[in-house]
Amino acid sequence: MEMDTEAEIENELAIEEILKEFARPVIPAEIIKFFADDQGKTLLVKGTPGSGKTAFALSLLRSMKGTGVYLSTRVDSATLHEQYPWIREEIPGENIVDATQSESVSSQSSKARGAVIKALKYTDVPEFLKSVYTKTEDLRKPIVIIDSWDAVVSHTGYNNPGEREKLENQLCNFARRTKTRVIFIVEYMDLKPLDYFTDGIIVTEGEIEEERRIRTMTLQKLRGCAIRHPSYLFSLHNGMFKCFSDFRPAKIENPKVPAPIPDVNGPGVTTGIKDLDALIRGYGSFNLFKADYAPYELLMQAASINSLNLGRGVVFTSSKQLRLKNKILPFVEPRYQENVTVIDVHKTDINEFNKNISDFNERLSGEKKMAFFNFDEVERDNKEEMVKELIPALMKDKFTVFGSTSEEKGMGREMEPIASVFILLEMISGVPCMYGKMPMTEIYVMQLSTANRFPEIKLTPIV
Ligand SMILES: Nc1ncnc2c1ncn2[C@@H]1O[C@H](COP(=O)(O)OP(=O)(O)O)[C@@H](O)[C@H]1O
Ligand SMILES: [Mg+2]
Incomplete structure (x- = not known):
């Protein structure tokens, strides 16, 4: 041999x-x-x-x-x-x-x-x-x-x-x-x-x-x-x-920075998951998720790690997402680690938020960016009006915007008309699953592999 x-x-x-x-x-x-x-x-x-x-x-x-x-x-x-x-x-x-x-x-x-x-x-x-x-x-x-x-x-x-x-x-x-x-x-x-x-x-x-x-x-x-x-x-x-079998996120020893996945052909922004890109042709400018937290975190993690490694910016809008930020950093190239920030929508008014965004934009070389909103939290803090104003502005500013809701009502329902992607994420028998309402897809199991020392999601259809 x-x-x-x-x-x-x-x-x-x-x-x-x-x-x-x-x-x-x-x-x-x-x-x-x-x-x-x-x-x-x-x-x-x-x-x-x-x-x-x-x-x-x-x-x-x-x-x-x-x-x-x-x-x-x-x-x-x-x-x-x-x-x-x-x-x-x-x-x-x-x-x-x-x-x-x-x-x-x-x-x-x-x-x-x-x-x-x-x-x-x-x-x-x-x-x-x-x-x-x-x-x-x-x-x-x-x-x-x-x-x-x-x-x-x-x-x-x-x-x-x-x-x-x-x-x-x-x-x-x-x-x-x-x-x-x-x-x-x-x-x-x-x-x-x-x-x-x-x-x-x-x-x-x-x-x-x-x-x-x-x-x-x-x-x-x-x-x-x-x-x-x-x-x-x-x-x-x-x-x-x-x-x-039921989902247990594994701790990754000796983390490795993955080679980023490029955007799909066409207007879509890569999801950071090959199988999902093939399925929905990337994210649109506003993406809505009705989601249980565990499977949604898998998607946020994949999208943000990949985006950062493409040299793009990522904005989390709640200090609750600090934990996620720290979790993804080991998989991000050191030179891009400054490209992720938390600008807390709950602790700022609209002017302060916008000021932070333009400061952030100035630091970045690339044009494309991502911003994540949690609508349940926005509703709890009565920040709906502010966020409803922010989202279209961010979209205009080349942001791919994510909004998640645990129930399809309130802000989730109101934002549906402007969403170009609408995905449902659910734990079924202890397993994270997803299906697209827009575009319409079959139901898929999301499996997390850590074999390559970074989190990697594969989708298997339930047929
Ligand atoms: N290659 C395949 N790809 C997808 N689905 C399949 C495939 N082969 C079988 N199935 C699905 O499995 C079903 C049949 O499963 P089967 O084990 O023969 O059922 P049972 O023995 O209980 O009648 C089919 O109706 C089809 O939906
Ligand atoms: Mg049979």
């Missing part, structure tokens, strides 16, 4: 870190722990059609490489590969079993598609179980995913509820005895005997809110396992299940 330079190695490691964080399916830690011991376990996965059960099952199998089989009883393997193209690369063919009982499943058609898919033929449930057992008996701690169990039962005409219950009970006991991990995917949503037999139950849901889909996975029970998060936000982006 060629000798890599240290920088190249460092870069490779950084890329790997990012891939790990952003591109891979992520299974809730509790479920990984639930399956981590040497016991046989059974898990029931429930959810309405399209809620993500299959994507979850395949992603789980991928993260448990080579130790099990996924039995596809509803969807033939060709369709499965079409819907989830990533499994071709990520899950060995022998781990996927076509159990649809359709006539078209011949080794011929599978071969033609280049996949080593095995078909499973059965006429009754015991025969089904026997063939599954044969497939897994050589594996250590095998995992068997039956997608779906309802389909197996209905294919085989096992419709007598008493018989079905007895069989399910036996199956759960069998899993424990043989240290097999069985995942039953079911299509019913009510409580059935199987809910009591299995060691764990998880439910996938996809709710539509304001025309945007929000997916959550609820951990209902996981025997012998502490459930830290009963509910996870997740996405099926790229057909992979990815859950998001």
